[in-house]
Amino acid sequence: MTSVETDTRLTPRRREIVEAARLILERDGEPALTMRRLAADLGMKAPSLYKHFVDKEALELELIVLGFEESAAAFEAALATRPRSQIAALGAAYRRYAREHPHIYRLMTDRPLPRERLPVGLEYRAAAPLAQAMGSVAGARAAWALAHGLVMLEINGRFPADADIDAAWEAGMTAMERIRQS
């Protein structure tokens, strides 16, 4: 049951391009991800990229999808260890992913999410672990926002240099545990 999405998404050349783009992003950050640079890394010229992606945004969307898949996997793995506190474990996984892939993380969250162009169920899969751990939708959204806020402030260098970010996470996770509903 190969879906149309998979087809259009996963042609080999497209995949190669996305991988190259990812490398650039991880290594040199978002400003470095230009069509010309990407093409050069692939041994071709920028306009040729448009044979594979309608525009840069479409390319970035694939990076976003990748990010969702990876972070969803990270959350699932975190829960699979049967941690004493699911919430803390998810928080730690969330933070780790964002710190290890800050550029992708930013790409994933900076803009409105084009849900209709995402693989079906992907967003749900990424959100489910936390929703389940928090026991209420409102609580899950608060916890997500807390994690997102902490991560964003951290990777955007908004905390003072001497700030104890671990302590802020602990305070936050404690607060989330206290409002959790079974």
Add this chain to the structure above:
Amino acid sequence: MTSVETDTRLTPRRREIVEAARLILERDGEPALTMRRLAADLGMKAPSLYKHFVDKEALELELIVLGFEESAAAFEAALATRPRSQIAALGAAYRRYAREHPHIYRLMTDRPLPRERLPVGLEYRAAAPLAQAMGSVAGARAAWALAHGLVMLEINGRFPADADIDAAWEAGMTAMERIRQS
């Protein structure tokens, strides 16, 4: 005791330019804020702007300063009403400011904060109300992150269209109240 900062910051022409920039930002969003458009709105040409600001970032910094001043004032006003819950009142003020000025808010938080180029004490002034209300530094940072996360997810259109954002705020504010320390 006119400080050097005030001098270089507040020459009348600079102020006019910042005001025009702010108008563009509020009305048409960040992509609309180009040097040419800004210059045109002021009846001049783009290169002339560089007689007043070394680069675009310096201009944006003034918008950021403005945003900090306004939001600090909003927090102070919120506390001045002697609300039953300071935390909830600050949260509401935070959210209101971000929703009313999403572009400035994003500008303020999107990037590392160039503290050395900010008026002395401004960041502290903006942060103090929450720090005081939460009673602990870690708690204040968690609360700040929560508010920031909720606001960012909201203005970036990340919640599902039918999401009950009010409920998420309530859950979050409740959690923060419970970890508050007098």
Add this chain to the structure above:
DNA sequence: TATTCTGGGCTAACAAGGTTAGCTTCGAGC
């Protein structure tokens, strides 16, 4: 008063970035 300096404007121009138009080439399939 005559000169000088400087603040603030202008034009021309550049480089970088995304993107389009239109040509070519090559291999699969009829």
Add this chain to the structure above:
DNA sequence: GCTCGAAGCTAACCTTGTTAGCCCAGAATA
């Protein structure tokens, strides 16, 4: 053997930030 589409290329365009270098008017100074 011919066709056709996928995938490359060059040339070019527009927008954006930015620099170089010119000019003018009014304040400051000799």
